[in-house]
Amino acid sequence: MKRVSLVLSILLFFSLYGISQKDEVLHIKVESGTFQRINTPVSFSLDGVSISDTMSFRLYERVNGKLVEKPFQVEQAYIPQLWWVLDGTTGPDKSREYYLCRSVSQQPENEITTVVTPGAISLFKGNFEILNYQTAIHYPPPGVDTIYKRSGFIHTLKTPSGNVLTRVNPPDHYHHLGIWNPWTKVRIGNHVTDFWNLYEKQGTVRFAGVNSSVNGPVFGGFSVRQEHIDFQGKYPEELAINEVWDVRTWNVEPLYGMKAFLVDLTTFLSVAGDSSIIFEAYRYGGGIGIRANEEWTRENSTVLTSEGKTRLDADGSRARWTDLNGAFKNNGNSGIVFFSHPANREHPEPMRVWPVDANEGRGDVYFEFCPIRLKEWILNPGKVYRIKYRMLIYDGKIDKSIADRIWNDFAYPPVVKIFSK
Numbered sequence: 008m009k010r011v012s013l014v015l016s017i018l019l020f021f022s023l024y025g026i027s028q029k030d031e032v033l034h035i036k037v038e039s040g041t042f043q044r045i046n047t048p049v050s051f052s053l054d055g056v057s058i059s060d061t062m063s064f065r066l067y068e069r070v071n072g073k074l075v076e077k078p079f080q081v082e083q084a085y086i087p088q089l090w091w092v093l094d095g096t097t098g099p100d101k102s103r104e105y106y107l108c109r110s111v112s113q114q115p116e117n118e119i120t121t122v123v124t125p126g127a128i129s130l131f132k133g134n135f136e137i138l139n140y141q142t143a144i145h146y147p148p149p150g151v152d153t154i155y156k157r158s159g160f161i162h163t164l165k166t167p168s169g170n171v172l173t174r175v176n177p178p179d180h181y182h183h184l185g186i187w188n189p190w191t192k193v194r195i196g197n198h199v200t201d202f203w204n205l206y207e208k209q210g211t212v213r214f215a216g217v218n219s220s221v222n223g224p225v226f227g228g229f230s231v232r233q234e235h236i237d238f239q240g241k242y243p244e245e246l247a248i249n250e251v252w253d254v255r256t257w258n259v260e261p262l263y264g265m266k267a268f269l270v271d272l273t274t275f276l277s278v279a280g281d282s283s284i285i286f287e288a289y290r291y292g293g294g295i296g297i298r299a300n301e302e303w304t305r306e307n308s309t310v311l312t313s314e315g316k317t318r319l320d321a322d323g324s325r326a327r328w329t330d331l332n333g334a335f336k337n338n339g340n341s342g343i344v345f346f347s348h349p350a351n352r353e354h355p356e357p358m359r360v361w362p363v364d365a366n367e368g369r370g371d372v373y374f375e376f377c378p379i380r381l382k383e384w385i386l387n388p389g390k391v392y393r394i395k396y397r398m399l400i401y402d403g404k405i406d407k408s409i410a411d412r413i414w415n416d417f418a419y420p421p422v423v424k425i426f427s428k
Contacts, residue, residue: 030108032107033107034104034105035423036102036105036423037093038423040100042415042416042419044093045095047097048225048257048259050082051423051425052087052088053087063109064109066105067105068104077091080226089107091105091225117223118227119257123229126142132258138165138254138270139161140160140161140229141158141160141214142214143158143214147181157213158214159231160185160186161173165400167266168266168339168341168402172400173299174299182203186295187212188293189292190202190203191203191291193287198240210238211236213234214232217232223258226257228253229253229254232249232251233252234248234250235250247278247280249276250276257270262409269398271395271396272398274394277386282388284386285384286383288379289380290380294379294394297373298373299331300333302335303331304369304372305318305370307333308333310329310331313326313410318363319362325355325358327346327414329344331343340404341402342401342404344410344413346396346399346410346414352384353382356378
């Protein structure tokens with residue numbers, strides 16, 4: 008009886024707004040769960056849904072008895088996902104209703120665009136470049152050993168006001184490269200190779216090709232291949248680890264009253280050979296790391312973790328998220344929050360945080376989520392290992408409640424329920 012009532016209500020609803028029942032493909036309900044949601048990306052799997060051409064569909068939300076069209080985007084993965092934004096504020100334990108319908112689609116123009124050039128991949132929101140990923144070989148400054156040359160890292164990363172958060176080839180650590188994640192002590196057969204400290208001349212990491220790129224009204228991004236190359240094997244260069252970076256920027260305003268960007272970086276790792284390798288426990292290696300802009304020092308920057316720790320006691324501790332904030336000359340404060348996904352190895356993840364007296368007392372800022380800090384990690388052939396991070400790039404300052412809310416979205420997204428015809 009309830010099923011008949013539901014069908015009749017849907018028939019009546021669509022007839023009132025000029026959409027016939029045959030136009031309806033899916034009835035969708037999104038439940039916020041126990042958290043408040045603000046401009047939160049949501050999705051559901053299109054596995055088993057017969058949609059041959061998503062350009063011939065429209066997504067509507069039922070708002071106060073009216074249908075309001077919403078932009079959406081289909082991620083063309085092995086199992087396609089339909090993404091959109093749960094826009095505005097949705098309180099805890101609330102639900103919202105959507106309908107996917109057959110219609111002549113008039114999707115909005117792309118808001119997040121990916122530009123691939125011979126030397127780099129850049130992500131833009133409108134005309135503003137958010138980040139640049141280096142595909143060409145980047146060389147150190149003149150006169151510095153070219154062993155420091157590398158590709159496959161993010162620099163520059165900009166806040167909405169244009170402040171650059173990343174730094175490459177600082178004289179104190181020429182191997183530091185913006186946002187990057189090589190592994191340090193890697194046991195391969197009967198030897199150990201350091202892919203992090205390039206001056207050891209034991210190995211390096213290289214960009215190896217573009218898998219895909221995407222533009223869209225909900226997100227834009229790219230997938231690239233990277234290779235960890237071992238210089239200490241049987242041959243002068245041997246591929247040890249295959250790596251895929253999936254980078255995407257969401258077209259959302261995650262903060263009210265402040266502009267900010269939301270960027271995800273997901274890494275997939277697999278062994279290139281036919282024998283297991285071991286990431287030995289060490290205070291540096293893998294995960295995600297940043298060498299921050301040279302303007303940040305002990306005098307004008309702060310570190311705060313989800314557990315309330317600062318630069319005085321954060322190093323070696325675990326956290327769900329960590330906020331780095333600092334001042335820029337003549338352009339106020341900016342910051343970046345790194346969020347670790349609960350499915351990551353060793354979550355809450357241990358960290359490497361430089362102390363306040365780093366670099367001869369200057370207190371330069373370095374941060375890393377380091378999943379092998381406290382425990383070795385064995386990677387077996389034939390398996391793919393994933394680690395997933397989110398970054399909030401913002402101007403001004405934020406408090407703990409904002410970081411907690413965004414981590415909740417990342418860790419426990421709203422529940423999407425589908426009611427097909």
